[in-house]
Amino acid sequence: MHFSVQIPIRFGDVDAAGIVYYPRLLHICHQAFEECFQQRGPMPYHRWTRDQGLGFPTRDLEAEFTAPVIYSDPVQVDVATSDVGRSSVCFHFVGQQSQGDGDPKVCFEASVTKVCCSIEGMTPVEIPADIREFLISLEVSR
Template sequence: MTTHFNPDPSAFTYIHRVCYSDTDAAGFVYHGRYLEIFERSRAEWLSQRGLSPTKLINEMNIVMPVRELTMNFYKPGRLDDILYIDQVIEHRGRTQVSVKQTAQRKLPESEELQVIASAVLHIVCVDTNTLKPKAWPDGLFLAESH
C-alpha cells in the first residue's frame, strides 16, 4: 500500500526514526512498539495545541484512555527507517473519538510513501474524579475537519 507524499499544512505528521530498541531479533520493528510510537504521535499532537497529559489532568480533570484498538501490519519496518505517522479523526462523539493512525515510510529513491502499519483507536474522555465519561473540552479538535 502506498500513497504520494503531499504534505498538507493543516495535517499533523509525526516523524520517528527506527532505532535498535524498536526492533526484534529479526531486525524488524516489534509489533508492540507501534503502540508506543503512535502514542508519542498523539502526545505531540496535543503539544502542538498547547496541551499535555499533565495539563489535561491538572487543569481539565480529564484522562484519555484507549477503550479499544485494531491494528494491521502490511510490511515490516526496519532499523533506520524514517516513519511518518499520520493521524486522522475518523469519528468524534460527545465523549469518544476514533483516531486512525498510519505508519508510512518513503520508498527508496522516491517521494512515494508505503504504508507499513495502521491502527484505529477508540479513545474516551474520562473525568478524573468520577472516572465516568465526560464531554470533550471545547476547542480540542478545532484544527480537525470533522
C-alpha cells in the same frame, strides 16, 4: 486536516531480526497522538491531563500491519480523527517508512477509539470545547 510527525526508530524498538516489535508500533501511535497535542492542540497532553484531571484512555483498537518497520529511517505517522462524539473520538494512524530507498510505503494502519474520562474516577465526561474544536480540525474528509 490531518497531522503528520516523524517518529525515529531506535535500537530498543526492534527485535533480533531488526524489525520493530508490533506492540511498539502501538506505542508509536501513542507518541504521534501526544505530539499532535503538543504541536497543534490547545496545550500539551501531559499538561492537559495534569491540569484538567482528564485523559483519553483507549476503549477499542484495530490495527493492520502491512509491511515490516525496520531499524533505519524514521516512520512518518499521519494522525486524523472521525466520529467526534460527546465523550469519544476515533483516531486514525497511518505509518509509512521509506526504508532507505526514498519511496515511502504504508507499513501499518490503526484506528483507536478513545473516551474522554475523569482520571480520578475513570468515568466518561464530555469532551471540553477547546479539545473538541481541536479534534474536529483533524477530522478525515468525507
